[in-house]
Amino acid sequence: MRRIARRTARRSARLLTGTALAVVATAGFAGPAHGFGPGAGAGSLQVYPSTAVPGGQVSVNTAACGDGAAATGDAGAVGAGRFPLAPGAQEGEAVGRFRVPPSAQPGTYEIVAECSAGGRRVSGDLVVVLATDQQPVRPRGSVKTGVGGALGPDPVQTAAGVAALAVAAAGGTWLLHRRARGDGI
Template identity: 60%
Template sequence: MRTGRPLAAAAFAVTAAAFTASPATASLGGLEVYPATASPGSTVTVSTTACGSRGTAAGDAGAVGPGPFTLAPDKAAGRATARFEVPASAQPGTYEITARCSGGTVVTGDLIVSMAQQAAAPAPGAPVPRGHVPTGMGGALGPDPVKTTAGVAALAVAAAGGTWLLHRRTRDGRV
């Protein structure tokens, strides 16, 4: 009995259902939590497009500790935004943050509290640094790809030569 095709068809159907459900939930404009994982004492930004560009919302982060806050309209971004601080006493875990728009729409988002210090991540849309940073540490060759390739080739030749010598010595019985 061939089960490959029915299993593949079932997997395709599940995947298609997941992709068709995604746009419907995305159009509701859930509550975005940034950063999604924060440590106690850090500041968290929440925002939503569900309230419209001029809408406000009453937020609640009581599950993690700070309690109620107000999301104010950010007309330039077309969303309502607020910030709150994760209390120093917050325990690790996942907490639901809610916001009720002035029109009655309720949106939620999850905040993960972690005891590990989070690396500072760039804000969405912020420029990301690129390129070589001259720190005085690292290899003597620098970022030149020609010199790097030459160095790797020299190491490969040395490794091949050493392997050949060891192989030759073991064949002659002189180990």
């Protein structure tokens, strides 16, 4: 009986280990999640961050212009005007930056780039939000979940409850250990 239990435990451990390794191996091939990297959107203009606040800096890149090609960007829709895109660190990529004007209003704006060679035109979207729109909302107060509070706020009662749980856990462990050894209950 013990041999069967050990074999089952080993099989379960191998299965879990194999599954974990498969997940890790697969995750290594997933590539960038935000689409701002080598080969991402070869026919489009990548805008990063895609959501910005007035006064914030935005980077754009594209692989649409080919190796060593430059481009001219136009963020006139948001009020930032034209800006240059130069060959970037990644091969075949043109990169540029501009600052969102402090007077920019919230909304979605089209950012455009035109390749110097061939005149190809690509675009991407930039969402402008106010700084207060982007702040995370932090919860306040308490939430009635039905968990806790059964013993009250008294620290002595809380300690007694924790002690009772510890005794129950120790007793359960002892009984399982006796059962596994074959001593009976």
